[in-house]
């Protein structure tokens with residue numbers, strides 16, 4: 830989509846700190862990191878939300894998983910652990926409507942019911 834900020838990042842029309850890229854996937858550092866390691870993994874194809882992933886896109890989501898496994902291994906957090914997060918729509922806290930998976934790591938997290 831022409832007015833989508835993440836499509837522009839994928840096309841390198843807007844600069845980002847690229848962590849990983851292949852035919853299907855683009856991964857870059859979050860501009861406002863919420864953990865020592867905070868990376869966004871996006872499909873190059875514009876998909877608005879997690880809800881919009883179709884059966885056809887399941888292999889593409891598999892590529893996201895493979896990218897997350899590679900990135901976390903390369904950054905040495907695969908074994909110590911990390912968090913993957915997808916915010917969906919308003920109540921999920923989604924701000925940018927191009928599907929992205931957050932990788933958060935470099936510190937321990939607690940799963941708290943009322944936590945951010």
Ligand code: AMP
Pocket residue numbers: 834843845857858859860861862869915916922923924925926
């Ligand atoms: P979400 O709330 O899941 O939609 O998250 C959007 C994320 O994108 C936030 O964590 C932002 O800090 C991040 N973000 C917004 N603009 C940029 C940008 N130009 N480069 C990198 N990350 C960005």
Ligand code: ZN
Pocket residue numbers: 830833834835836837874875876926927
């Ligand atoms: Zn987009």
